[in-house]
Amino acid sequence: MLTKKQKQILDFVKKYSAKKGFAPALEEIKKHFRLRSVATIHQHIATLRDKGYLHHQKNQPRSITASETERLIQIPVLGRISAGQPIEAIEDKETIAIPQGKLPLPLKDYYALRVQGDSMVDEGILNEDIVVIKKQQTAENGETVVALLDNYEVTLKKIYREKNGFRLQPANPKFKPIFTRELTVQGKVVSIIRSFDELKDKISKREFTNATIEYLEKADMAYRKLLGQYFTPRSIRDLLISKLPVNIESPKVLDPGCGTGEFLITAKQYFKNPELHGWDIDQNLIGVSKRNVPEAKLKNIDALENENYEQYDFVIGNPPYFEFTPTEMVRKKFKEIIGGRVNIFSLFIYQGIKWLKEGGYLAYIVPPSMNNGAYFSALREFVVKNANIEYLHILNDSKIFAGALQSTMLLVLKKGKNKGDYIFKKNNILIFSKNHRHLTNAFKKKKTLYDLGYSVKTGRLVWNQNRNLLTDNSKEGVPLVWAHNITDDGLKVPTLKAGKPQYVKTNNYDTGPCIVVNRITGSVRSTKLKAGIIPAGMKFIAENHVNVIFPPTRHNSLSMEKLATQLTSKEKIEVLKNITGNTQISKTELERLLPISV
Template structure:
């Protein structure tokens, strides 16, 4: 049985202090949400990809929509108990939008919450003169894709949503439904957002709370392109902590709130930030869109700066100083050894006819620590099956693919020196990203230079602009800015002079090299 989270006395006091500030309906909804969070098993939540929205977040999301007097046709897919719809309705009433007609369409597949959803929508709509609502206890993607393919679907003026989070397989029905809308994607949340965009009216608005994972990586590139093709990005909200948005559910996935407008010209983007889900320290700044999505970036990564970075002297502000990884003559790939597939060839300790098998555990203080006494093996047998997966001995730089959320930096690079390990070849385990030159070792100075650059605070900050999770993929590393080859060589020569390496040294060497080039250009 899944463990249920118990609330401390202090947590309960805080939550009920928040409830006292709410209206009658919103108070009922928040109490229902808290009850659902405690009583519903984790397996049930995961099956439906369902984590109900806290009312404070729903209220903030509803506040993003511009006030209008037009007829409202609102969509709330994955509505749960109706928190988002009701928050928006409550705002419309309190601000007296004076809309002649208000309709709410909700979809919710979990039959255990349909009664609450109906009661909440009915209660919240009593004060409207011309109000209607529909609840569809059906698969949102299946129903709407069918209607969309025949042109019989509704068009909505507003979408407010907390879509389900769950991976979908390539051959699944959900993938087929989503393709009807012209989108290829890998998760229900992006599928729901894509389907909702397709059913928005021209100049209609969508506000969603979604995982930040779509901002980078190759899997979500079609989704990013779909958004940018069909909408303009109006607003993005960041939470400081990974677990603040859905604290009651112990969800660690980092979430953002995003507002889109259908078929409108892209202009500046408002970026807001809060350290918690009650928005007690809300900050908002406006950024040029080009600083969010670089026009020359083929991957269309979303770089989301904190408001505090607007007037800060950003290290990457002069983009012409940097080039792509490919232009340096270097590439990065994932390690080729998947240990469970080669277990018959793996050896605990080095022996005759083996080469070093390098895991993340073999790197410490930015260098290689091999062989090492640990749970991980140290070598792999040379055989017909394994030999094609080896890399010839030389200089390489590796970055772990996974870091823990507690680590200060996401990108930590380590040098492999051919001078330190006497072997004809290396084998790299799959949890490593390996920098190489045409599948061979790097020139020594370039390897040292990359060790400097990849370990800089500046590059880690740049990575965090588009990545909200702890995974570092090879595609992400390729998408980062790099100094020119001569600059990398100079950085490498400087690093070779030092025996002890640390963060301050990497930042100093990199800054000196970049500033030297800028001084030469300005002169």
């Protein structure tokens, strides 16, 4: 499949050649498209050659010829589709060129949509990608489909049949599944189109070798996502490796997921006469690494199976990160750190510490979710038991990693006795934080909601599972508190919003007084907590994106009004940023990790 720019270049080569009898030079193509660099044109020509549209002999002038083996057909791009919360379909007039042989006949059975949102990133579907859809009204469990909800909302999700309807499952842990009794399948995804143009602003020759850039251009994004392949720019590698000691002569250095060998290049330049070792499960990447670092000892192996422990002075790299279902053998081997859902990067941290000699250093790029996520609590305990955190720094701009969408973190551990650096512990919950000292000071002469006898519960109504109970008639039900009902000025009920009925028909309700707060707090950089008071005696149910704070049964001197004011104060928001490092606050964090003045 061709991107818009690739199609334009191919058309220009064909027209130029037909008119003048010979092919254009790269400089002429650059001039025609008003591009600054011939290198960019070379990348596009290489891609067109690899896809079979052009023939190009290296180091030969005007040797570009168009292949006539496959005709391009135009697929209509009907609009945008949400890979986040459902949105209304928007029809645009646009087409995209695809080789005819890529799609089985009849071609009228296909259309394309531009993706909006990032709920399907773990399936290799990114924001602004184009997905090619085959029209059909049925789908198997686990297939990615275009689903029509309520006759006007469309969304892109994996479909699963449930006992009472359907589950539309996102491929991003930040998003919750959508449950619905009825939907209409409008087609399933058969291909994803991504342009290398979308990555070129994030990739430069100063950051990567030519071999890595070539791989990024050619490699299928879905395949890279499957193996958790993200490649680290040189500037970030340099920053991380600079935190390691350089006084060890001829250190033994391992990158257990070496990819194209970029980290080994940085290690070669930084350490004194290092002995470089690199492993990767992908044979193709080992081949690229051999081109980049021919002197390294490279192996095509599964790092999680290797038990050659206590051999290395430094373990470095950007290990893969994706959730998976471990086998019994893997679960047994890593039982010390597994709790709930398993992300593969946590196993690389466990292995990395094991591979190190006593006093050795681990330097990884990992997601910051390990700092406070409930599923990583056992991992944090293992780290504290076996190593000291020497350096921790969150990079909030995910765009520095080609194809990645989440925040990342620089982490340096030293194997040996833990000194308590970057650690904060309260109410038997241990978290890692860059500002751990700030958190310690914030809790001086303070209590938590748990200490004061308050309890926090997440809203218990999942609206997609209970559509038949929702109503806009106040006489038919009790108020349903949505996140949008909680404003900067407190609770606003009723608040009319399309598709969000304000009441629910049930006799199973909660009763005030209590405080409701939003569970989704925004981005890491712009965290915001809003609070509203449910008055005494008011019947209500909270929606699942709301946390509810219930007062203690015993007398408490702290009034609801004062508590609500504290929760939304700048001081508490700053603490919240350091506790969660995330876009939402759990009921446990709210109950046990937020300092309250009494």
